[in-house]
Amino acid sequence: MKELMPHPTSEEHLTCPDCESDQVETRYERHSFEYGPPGDSVTLSATVPVHYCRNPDCGEAFLGEEAVRIRHEAVCAHLGLLTPYAIKELRVKKGGSATAFASVTGIGMASLQRWESGAQLQSRSQDNFLRLLALGDNYQALVAIREGKELARKQTSTDGPASKFRVLMGRHLESLTIQQDVFELRLRTA
Numbered sequence: 167m168k169e170l171m172p173h174p175t176s177e178e179h180l181t182c183p184d185c186e187s188d189q190v191e192t193r194y195e196r197h198s199f200e201y202g203p204p205g206d207s208v209t210l211s212a213t214v215p216v217h218y219c220r221n222p223d224c225g226e227a228f229l230g231e232e233a234v235r236i237r238h239e240a241v242c243a244h245l246g247l248l249t250p251y252a253i254k255e256l257r258v259k260k261g262g263s264a265t266a267f268a269s270v271t272g273i274g275m276a277s278l279q280r281w282e283s284g285a286q287l288q289s290r291s292q293d294n295f296l297r298l299l300a301l302g303d304n305y306q307a308l309v310a311i312r313e314g315k316e317l318a319r320k321q322t323s324t325d326g327p328a329s330k331f332r333v334l335m336g337r338h339l340e341s342l343t344i345q346q347d348v349f350e351l352r353l354r355t356a
Contacts, residue, residue: 182219182226189220197233201241212240238284247293250284256296257282260305270309271299 180190198211214233219226235250242249248256257278261267264282268275273292280286288296299305 180217180230182217182221182224183228184226185219185221185224187219187221187224191218191220192216193218197229197237199237201244208244210237210240210244212236235284242287245287247287247290248296250282253278253288253296254282256300260299270305270312271295 179188180192181188182190192215194213195216196211197214197216198209200207201210202208214229214236216233217228217230219228239249239251257264257267261270264275264278267273268278273295277286277288277292281288281292299308
């Protein structure tokens with residue numbers, strides 16, 4: 167089982183949720199938890215920050231947002247899905263703003279925000295789509311498609327029959343749509 171180590175955290179100064187003392191000490195500890203439906207769950211583990219109140223009258227131990235994020239990453243690793251951090255990194259690298267990325271990919275803004283915040287896991291098909299966008303010029307090809315530009319294709323004599331087909335874009339696609347609107351189906355009688 168893969169052990170996840172925490173990323174550096176920027177959690178603000180902590181106070182104890184029980185006694186509100188600011189005497190909180192943080193230690194990184196191995197944390198195991200169950201994931202999955204009852205009877206079919208698996209035990210995952212990760213190293214998470216555990217916060218201890220040093221107030222002698224309290225002694226409360228609690229987890230913060232960083233621990234939740236690390237546990238979510240452990241679930242992503244178990245399922246073979248991109249982590250929220252990896253999704254955000256891809257979006258920033260390829261599309262910049264969430265609005266631009268959503269516009270090009272067709273992924274809803276709300277879904278993108280839930281994936282990046284760790285509030286929801288993306289489906290396997292959406293994860294595959296994101297991984298394809300990360301490869302080579304796939305994102306730029308999608309930008310070109312969205313902008314209605316024809317993609318330049320290198321054709322060689324070894325392309326075979328596939329080289330005879332063109333990608334329909336822009337005005338070609340519009341003319342097919344217009345033709346589709348006036349298409350009628352007639353029953354032939356003998």
